[in-house]
Amino acid sequence: MAATQETETRDILSVSALNQRVRRLLEVSFAQVWVEGEISNLAIPSSGHWYFTLKDSQAQIRCAMFRGRNRLLGFIPEDGTQVLVRGKVGLYEGRGDYQLVVDFMEESGDGALRRAFEQLKLKLAAAGLFATENKRPIPSGLQHIAIITSPTGAAIRDVLTVLKRRFPALEVTIIPSAVQGKEAPAQLIHALKLANSGIGDWQAVLLTRGGGSLEDLWAFNDEQLAYVIQDSKLPVISAVGHEIDITIADLVADLRAATPSAAAELLSLDQAELMANFQGYQQIFHDIIATQLQRHQERLQWLQKRMRHPGQRIQDQQQRLDDIELRLQQAIRHNFLQKQTQLHTQQARILQQSPQQHIRLLQQRLTHQQQSLSKTIQHLLPNYQQKLVNLVQRLQTLSPLATLERGYAIIKKDQQIIRTTQEVIPGDQITARLSDGELICHVVETHQKNK
Known part of the structure; x- marks a missing residue:
């Protein structure tokens, strides 16, 4: 169990x-x-x-x-x-x-x-270093910037080449720093603090270097550098590596550029565009002045035309009166012809509404209907006559008199037709109707047909 x-x-x-x-x-x-x-x-x-x-x-x-x-x-x-x-x-x-x-x-x-990198990214994000509301705006129309980078690297050459092409008037100060290796974070921090010390009239700071591996770019993932970027008085633009490279400096900076060349594009004005704008403004001013000049010339010509000799004005008025007289005569003739046409139209309408004309039309319609009725009668009469003959023949065929002519008789008793032998008894007086008269008979006896 x-x-x-x-x-x-x-x-x-x-x-x-x-x-x-x-x-x-x-x-x-x-x-x-x-x-x-x-x-x-x-x-x-x-x-x-x-x-x-x-x-x-x-x-x-x-x-x-x-x-x-x-x-x-x-x-x-x-x-x-x-x-x-x-x-x-x-x-x-x-x-x-x-x-x-x-x-x-x-x-x-x-x-x-x-x-x-991921751990530091989470830590700094929680501390608010990446918050959009903390980003400083980049001034437009920059005149002087500081660039923190290696003075011998490819990044500074790319930046200067783009600036020379786009806007050579932009003044640049290079603050040299190592961008790779153990000493790079400290040098970058020192250079950024120097840019914010007030010794120059810089309006923004560009932090940049060329591409490389994650280890090569590691100096820009330094935590202390991130806080220095956040505390910077000047707006900081970060352009580290290639477009796919993302560093902590990129995330903390006020503006991130995909490449050093792209950063130069963002920070500089385009002299070709400026020249085109200047030329556009020049054309606008030229057009405004030309328009004003033409407007005043037209007004002057208009005033000159108004200042005419009195004799010319009298001739113009006389010509205008002649023109009005001719137009008035033409209007009278046109009105007369129009009224004459309306009169003819009304006369034609009156003739159409005349009683004689109406009677004549009714007489013609009556004559036409009489002819049509006569033709219809002539056409239908033979048919109805033939139908009448056929009906008479059918009536004669169905008439009891025709039956009597074939030898049959109608037997009545007290004016009631007798149909069976049971309706009479011997001794009854009956009447036999023939085709040419009647017979008065007495019933002697009756014989019933065997069923």
Whole structure:
């Protein structure tokens, strides 16, 4: 009896149910983990998914990275590649294998720096260093700027080339600084503080260098430099690396340019555009003056035309009177012709409404209807005559008199037609109607027909 109770309290699982529980437990407990290791046994089937083993000197774990994720990477790993991956721990239920489902991967060389960058980015964002409302506006029409960069680098050459082409009048002061290496952050901070010391009449500061790896650009990811940029009195423009490179200095700066050349474009006016504007204004002023001059000339000519000799004015008035007289005569003739036409029209209407004309039309209509009626009668009379003959013939055929002429008689008793022998008895007087008269008869006896 005890063995039976023990069996009833067991929680018996199938293998698949157990694997499902383990998978859910792993996915909840390790929803996102970062793991660093070496890739081995990399397999890429036709589906595009990646299957590989991530190992270190003491252990290994199976990994899967599906096509929707690995196609976003900028490289394809190989066996032996040291990588940093992010993913969630799970269980492949079909085989019961513990595995890591990867959704992000980067080569391990930049991995540590990338993690440090992301951590600092989150910290500074929480401190409000990236807030848009704290950004200083860049003045328009800059006349003097300070550029903090390496005086021998490619970035300063690109900037100066663009400025010379666009607006050579913009004054530039280069504050030299290392832009790479361990000493670079301190030199950048010193140069930025120098730019804000007030020794120059600079209106903005450009912080720039050329492209490179994440390690090359690391000086611009310094936390202390970020706070100095935030505390700067002058607006700071950051142009570090290429368009795809993002540094902490870019995020804290008041304006970020994709490249050093792009920064020069943003900070300088375009002399060609300015010249075009000047020429446009010149043309506008020229047009305004020409318009005013022409307007005054036209008014002068108009005043000159008004100052005419009195004799000429009298001739003009006489000519105007002649013109009015001719127009009046023409109007009278036109009005007379119009009234004459209206009179003829009214006469024609009166003739059309004359009683004689109306009677004549009615007589013509009556004559036409009489002729039409006569023709209709002449056409219909033979047909109706023939119909009458046919009806008479049919009537004669159906008439009782025609039946009597064939030898039949109509028997009546007291003016009532007798149809059966049961309606009379011997001794009754009956009348037999023939075709040419009647017979008075007495019933002697009756005989009924056998049914």
